[in-house]
Amino acid sequence: xxxxxxxxxxxxxxxxxxxxxxxxxxxxxxxxxxxxxxxxxxxxxxxxxxxxxxxxxxxxxxxxxxxxxxxxxxxxxxxxxxxxxxxxxxxxxxxxxxxxxxxxxxxxxxxxxxxxxxxxxxxxxxxxxxxxxxxxxxxxxxxxxxxxxxxxxxxxxxxxxxxxxxxxxxxxxxxxxxxxxxxxxxxxxxxxxxxxxxxxx
Amino acid sequence: xxxxxxxxxxxxxxxxxxxxxxxxxxxxxxxxxxxxxxxxxxxxxxxxxxxxxxxxxxxxxxxxxxxxxxxxxxxxxxxxxxxxxxxxxxxxxxxxxxxxxxxxxxxxxxxxxxxxxxxxxxxxxxxxxxxxxxxxxxxxxxxxxxxxxxxxxxxxxxxxxxxxxxxxxxxxxxxxxxxxxxxxxxxxxxxxxxxxxxxxx
Numbered sequence: 001x002x003x004x005x006x007x008x009x010x011x012x013x014x015x016x017x018x019x020x021x022x023x024x025x026x027x028x029x030x031x032x033x034x035x036x037x038x039x040x041x042x043x044x045x046x047x048x049x050x051x052x053x054x055x056x057x058x059x060x061x062x063x064x065x066x067x068x069x070x071x072x073x074x075x076x077x078x079x080x081x082x083x084x085x086x087x088x089x090x091x092x093x094x095x096x097x098x099x100x101x102x103x104x105x106x107x108x109x110x111x112x113x114x115x116x117x118x119x120x121x122x123x124x125x126x127x128x129x130x131x132x133x134x135x136x137x138x139x140x141x142x143x144x145x146x147x148x149x150x151x152x153x154x155x156x157x158x159x160x161x162x163x164x165x166x167x168x169x170x171x172x173x174x175x176x177x178x179x180x181x182x183x184x185x186x187x188x189x190x191x192x193x194x195x196x197x198x199x200x201x
Numbered sequence: 202x203x204x205x206x207x208x209x210x211x212x213x214x215x216x217x218x219x220x221x222x223x224x225x226x227x228x229x230x231x232x233x234x235x236x237x238x239x240x241x242x243x244x245x246x247x248x249x250x251x252x253x254x255x256x257x258x259x260x261x262x263x264x265x266x267x268x269x270x271x272x273x274x275x276x277x278x279x280x281x282x283x284x285x286x287x288x289x290x291x292x293x294x295x296x297x298x299x300x301x302x303x304x305x306x307x308x309x310x311x312x313x314x315x316x317x318x319x320x321x322x323x324x325x326x327x328x329x330x331x332x333x334x335x336x337x338x339x340x341x342x343x344x345x346x347x348x349x350x351x352x353x354x355x356x357x358x359x360x361x362x363x364x365x366x367x368x369x370x371x372x373x374x375x376x377x378x379x380x381x382x383x384x385x386x387x388x389x390x391x392x393x394x395x396x397x398x399x400x401x402x
Contacts, residue, residue, distance in 0.1 A: 032321060034235075087399070112320050119317040119376050120233060129379055137379070144398075154400050160380075161370075161389050162398045168369030169362075175320050175376070178330055178338070179361075188362050196397030197345075197363045198288070199355050 019045040020052060021066035028063060029109025033117035033124075038062075060124050063114055064131050070107070071132070081143040087152045088194055090143065095166060095186035102174040102181055115175065137163055165193035220246040221253060222267035229264060230310025234318035234325075239263075261325050264315055265332050271308070272333070282344040288353045289395055291344065296367060296387035303375040303382055316376065338364055366394035 023044035027036045038059055042049035056062045082090045101107050118125035140163035147153040153162070169189050173181050224245035228237045239260055243250035257263045283291045302308050319326035341364035348354040354363070370390050374382050 115377075116317040116320040119313050119320065122378065125378050129377060133377060133379065151400055153398050157393065157398045158389065161386065162393055164370035164373060164390070165366055165393055165398070168371070168373035169365035170369075171377075172365060172369040172372050176316075176330060176334060176372075177323065177326050178334065185362065188359065189365070192358065192363055192366055192397075193394065194397055194399040196393075196395055197354050197358045197366070198395040199352055200401075 016045070016047050016051060017055070018069075020047060020055075020062065021069050024059075024062050024066045025070070025106075025110040028113040033063075033113050036063075036113075060127060063110075064127060067110070067114065067132055071136070079139070081139050083143060083146055085150070087143070087147040088190060091166060091190045091194075092187050095170065095190055096183045098167075098170055099181045099183060099186045102170065112175070137167065140166065162193075166190065217246065217248050217252060218256070219270075221248060221256075221263065222270050225260075225263050225267045226271070226307075226311040229314040234264075234314050237264075237314075261328060264311075265328060268312070268315065268333055272337070280340070282340050284344060284347055286351065288344070288348040289391060292367060292391045292395075293388050296371065296391055297384045299368075299371055300382045300384060300387050303371065313376070338368065341367065363394075367391065 020041060024036065024041045027040055027044060036059060038049055038052050041059075041062065042052050045052075052062065056065070081094050084090055102111075114124075114128065118128040137160075141159045144153055144157070144159035144162055148155065148157065148159065153159075166189060170181065170186065173179060173185070179185075221242060225237065225242045228241055228245060232241075237260060239250050239253050242260075242263065243253050246253075253263065257266070282295050285291055303312075315325075315329065319329040338361075342360045345354055345358070345360035345363055349356065349358065349360065354360075367390060371382065371387065374380060374386070380386075
């Protein structure tokens with residue numbers, strides 16, 4: 001957002017914005033999406049609710065931005081999946097980091113609340129996918145395409161489908177809590193998806 | 202459930218039970234898990250709510266049984282994944298059927314509502330996994346193990362992990378509505394997971 005105000009005002013705005021992100025993620029994790037209100041976010045963040053209404057059109061918009069902010073901080077400026085020339089090593093690194101994120105309480109509760117709401121609300125789900133999920137999936141598309149150009153991935157493979165062999169199992173285990181999410185599991189998924197589970201003839 | 206009553210009473214019970222299943226699935230799809238009540242299920246099924254309280258300890262229990270019933274009917278007596286000796290063909294058949302089920306409105310709304318609730322409620326999620334999901338996943342374990350014994354799947358593969366390469370991507374696309382769920386997609390997932398996406402050296 002362009003801010004043409006004086007530096008002091010701009011710093012205050014940045015502090016408020018961060019307080020609003022923190023408050024909205026904490027609240028949605030504690031009481032769920034439906035019971036999170038703009039009023040409660042404002043009270044917890046210590047700002048007037050007009051401040052929130054001025055910056056965001058809806059509760060969903062605040063939450064999506066808060067998640068985008070978390071994702072940007074987690075990525076720590078690294079927008080792309082690393083490319084060391086070793087696809088297996090690069091994917092294991094990324095999937096292990098994803099496992100750590102899913103296992104972190106700070107991420108788990110708000111991410112579950114937002115995902116669950118997207119599962120039953122097509123409109124929120126579509127925003128969630130467009131703004132948050134699909135841009136992350138496109139990082140895999142680019143890395144797999146580079147690997148394809150380097151001859152590491154078979155020519156006939158569609159990267160937009162192939163990436164789901166990595167992200168699908170992790171999300172399934174995380175969301176449905178079937179079995180523990182570990183680094184060993186992440187490594188196995190990468191190995192199975194890259195080399196296949198069928199015997200070679 | 203053992204029924205020692207007279208045939209007429211037993212037929213009436215069976216009719217009521219089915220009406221209760223239908224009502225609970227319809228309701229949860231329409232208003233969500235939180236707003237589905239035993240009272241509303243009873244009213245819609247045309248039974249007294251005491252009937253429901255007599256047969257089930259909770260709303261979650263009714264819904265889980267209703268889903269088990271749908272799953273049993275969909276399986277049509279076929280409890281196992283077919284084993285024609287051709288793993289690829291058998292998995293494509295099953296995954297295409299899963300895609301059809303996920304795309305069916307009768308299944309979609311109640312299954313989304315129950316899954317979303319399991320995502321945010323650990324207790325319901327655990328029941329959902331134990332009674333409904335894990336028994337279905339074990340069908341894959343058995344089929345993959347048979348394929349391993351037949352030499353179709355590599356010896357080092359853990360079937361309980363490998364199955365997630367098939368079920369994870371489909372559930373991800375269904376729950377998050379990223380892209381259309383088609384038979385072509387199901388086929389691609391089976392081919393990629395069996396043969397790997399990496400180039401062979």
